[in-house]
Amino acid sequence: MSLTSLVSRVYLGFSLLILTIISASWFSIYTNQEINARINIITQQSTPLMIKSAELNIALLNINRSLTPYFSAIYVDELDAYQSDINAAISVYQQQLDWFVSANYQAERNGLVSNTSASSNKIVTKIEELYSQNYQYLDTKDFSQYSQSQFQLLAGQLNENLITALSRSSTTAEQQVIEAVLAQMSLLLAEANEAFALQDMMELRSITRRFESRRERLDAAITTFKLQVPTTYSRVENLMTRLLNEIYEDNGAVALHLNTQEQAETLVLSRAEFETYIDQTLLTIDALADNAVAMSEQLALESTQQAEHARIGVITIALLSVLFATLVGMHIARMIRTPSQLLENALEKVANKDLSSCVNYKINNEFGRVAKKVNLVIDHLSYMLKELIQSSTALNKASLDNQSISEALSSDIDQQTAQTIQVAAAMEQIELSITEIATSTNETLSIVTQAVESSNSGQVSMNDNIELVEQLSEKLSFSTKTIHQLEQESSSIESILDVIAGISDQTNLLALNAAIEAARAGEQGRGFSVVADEVRVLAAKTNASTQEIQHKINQLQHSSNLAVVQVNECVNFMKDCIVQSGHVNDSLASVHDLLGQVESRTHQIASATTEQQSVSQEVTANISGLHTLAVRNTERAKELASHSQSLEVMAEHQAKLSGQFQLVKA
Incomplete structure (x- = not known):
């Protein structure tokens, strides 16, 4: 290279x-x-x-x-x-x-x-x-806690037995002996409970030493207790021995607690x-x-x-x-600056629509080849502008096509106008039919109004009839209640009669007994007077029952009269119901006649509607033809408008493009 x-x-x-x-x-x-x-x-x-x-x-x-x-x-x-x-x-x-x-x-x-x-x-x-x-x-602690619970149980039982013995003692000497033992045991138990609550080994050893000094006084009290109250001592001897073993023996509760605390210190x-x-x-x-x-x-x-x-x-x-x-870039920049300025000037003229000049750079390198390509592009643009000028003639032909489309559109519009006149005539016939239908409809409305009024009258009569029937039902209910009341009163009379019968029977028995007593005693019989008094009491009860029966009978008579009056009222209400039913029948007949007139008016409306339907079909056909012509005219109008817009845009665009460029003069 x-x-x-x-x-x-x-x-x-x-x-x-x-x-x-x-x-x-x-x-x-x-x-x-x-x-x-x-x-x-x-x-x-x-x-x-x-x-x-x-x-x-x-x-x-x-x-x-x-x-x-x-x-x-x-x-x-x-x-x-x-x-x-x-x-x-x-x-x-x-x-x-x-x-x-x-x-x-x-x-x-x-x-x-x-x-x-x-x-x-x-x-x-x-x-x-x-x-x-x-x-x-933990094992020793568990066993120690169990021993302490047993110790507390023994202490409670012993204390309870000693207190019971103290309350049952018959002499002052026995009471003093039991109180001495109870006091020493209480002190010993208090120190034992104090030991159970302690965890310091020095304090525990101090309390155990106090146990030994407390032992002598306790033994003396127990010896006196054994000698003076042997019976009570024999009952508490076992509990006392077990309790002392828990305090003083090596396997007792106190010793176990001491051992537990020693193990706790060792563990710490x-x-x-x-x-x-x-x-x-x-x-x-x-x-x-x-x-x-x-x-x-x-x-x-x-x-x-x-x-x-x-x-x-x-x-x-x-x-x-x-x-x-930096050095390499400066050298390359000097190599690029001159040809790039020439290309920039030429392209700036092209951007300003000036195609009359070319790039004048003949050196055989990259920029020289680019200059040749730019000159070729300028030549092609000049050729294209010449072709645009020639295409303007095609616009005249498009204008002629638009003129023929406009003539066809005018002919279709004339046909549409004729069919519109026919539609107007048909619409006049429809208007006359509609007027006739409106008249028949008004007459039908009047008849229907009368039918509604008659129906309302029938409805009112029916409502009155319903009210009368309801009143009749209430009266009959009252009659039923009255009859039930009569039945109850009759039942009460029967019970009263049963009482009277019972009293009568008892009176007979008493009279019989009085006769027997009188026969036995003769003149000295005192029972007869008692029986006679009882008979008088029964006679009074019989009189009261008779009066009550009379009162019940009067109530029954009054209830019977009331039932008769209510039944008569029910009969009158039934007559009123019959009259109201006649009125309802007349109203229904009137409604039937009015409905017949409605039927005849309905037939007239149906015939007018049939005539209107035939005219409407004709109008529909004419309107369909108008719709077809309108659609066709719309499509042609859109096509004409589209062609016109396209031609206008093409003409303006070509004129602008042609006017902006400066071509090489021939």
């Missing part, structure tokens, strides 16, 4: 520029490889070590955290589930620790791993010891020692993490220095590349 070509010179400049960029890239890649090597050391050694140290730290803290619910358990049955969680946490911690043991580190780091492993073994051993201690503590000391092991192990793990952080910081510092050197080198190469690119 010749260097006289613009493209070859551009290629040469860009080749040198690319070579410079490749050199800068190689330097950057080399520097990045050095930095990546250090970063790989950080990511593959230091970062995993820091992450694993953090995970190991978390696993150790999880072990310590899982021990909290284990030591918070109340019952032995809960320990297995918590112990499984602790063992799972230990297993996870051991897996994390095995990663450190299997890794190959420097001597200093290997020593830290060994210390961590040794501390971890102490932790695991101590956890096994804590398992045993906590299990034994073991947990404190375990926490010490945890802290030591955490320190060694932190030392491992600090070692990894120190190595990461050293490598990061070296990488930063290397990156700074690389940045300086890249900046230097970039400045040289910019300087070289």
